[in-house]
Amino acid sequence: MDTLERQHIDIGGVPVGHTIALVDDDRNILTSVTMALEAEGFDVRSFTDGDAALRGLSAQPVDLAILDIKMPRMDGMELLQRLRKQSDLPVIFLTSKDDEVDEILGLRMGADDYVKKPFSQRLLLERIQALLRRRDRMNSIDDDDDAEPPIVRGNLVLDTSRHLCTWGGEAVNLTVTEFLIVKVLAARPGLVKNRDQLMDAAYGEHIYVDDRTIDSHIKRLRKKLKAVDDDFDHIETLYGIGYRYREE
DSSP states (O other): OOGGGSOOEEETTEEESOEEEEEOSOHHHHHHHHHHHHHTTOEEEEESSHHHHHHHHHHSOOSEEEEESSOSSSOHHHHHHHHHTTOOOOEEEEEOTTOHHHHHHHHHHTOSEEEESSOOHHHHHHHHHHHHHHHHHHHSOOOTTTSOOOEEETTEEEEGGGTEEEETTEEOOOOHHHHHHHHHHHHSTTOOBOHHHHHHHHHOTTOOOOHHHHHHHHHHHHHHHHHHOTTOOOEEEETTTEEEEOOO
């Protein structure tokens, strides 16, 4: 059975029974983080390089991946790029302390979140839990009587129950974060959403991410929609204020 179709038990608001891939060439990090995650009820598959991780994840998918950016043989950026060709798997990047370029580039390539080294294991756990809760909510809507009706805005159709976005009938493959951002914008066309509101919609009210994280997700979202329609211009920026979905 696919990992996303398994039944997960929720204890104290923390999803357990999920499998997480941890990819880092630092064996100390692999050991300490693996122990911390297993103590919280997660199954962990660890890899020391991107090439081995790609082969392992292609053969046996997981629920979430944590990728170090700087690794030998295949770095985290290339691994993410290859994974995104086959999956919208939630991905958290581990980045170096001062390398903002890596953070921004990683988000634009499709990572859902990033955590800076050195990091507290509690912070990493909170980010993992937030991503998995969002993913589980979207995958648990399987009763047609209870499912949200699709949002239809001209050429845009968002079907939450199937995590499906289409533009003009053509599928647009979005990550969980990207889907939630376009959903909250398209739900109320013309209404401006500031970055804090988009953060809450995409990450939850108790998770803080900085402004450039949201901006990077918006840029990637626009790029994906422009890939199927060069004239796409429905997500508008109001500088200093936020974003809105243009009314038809």
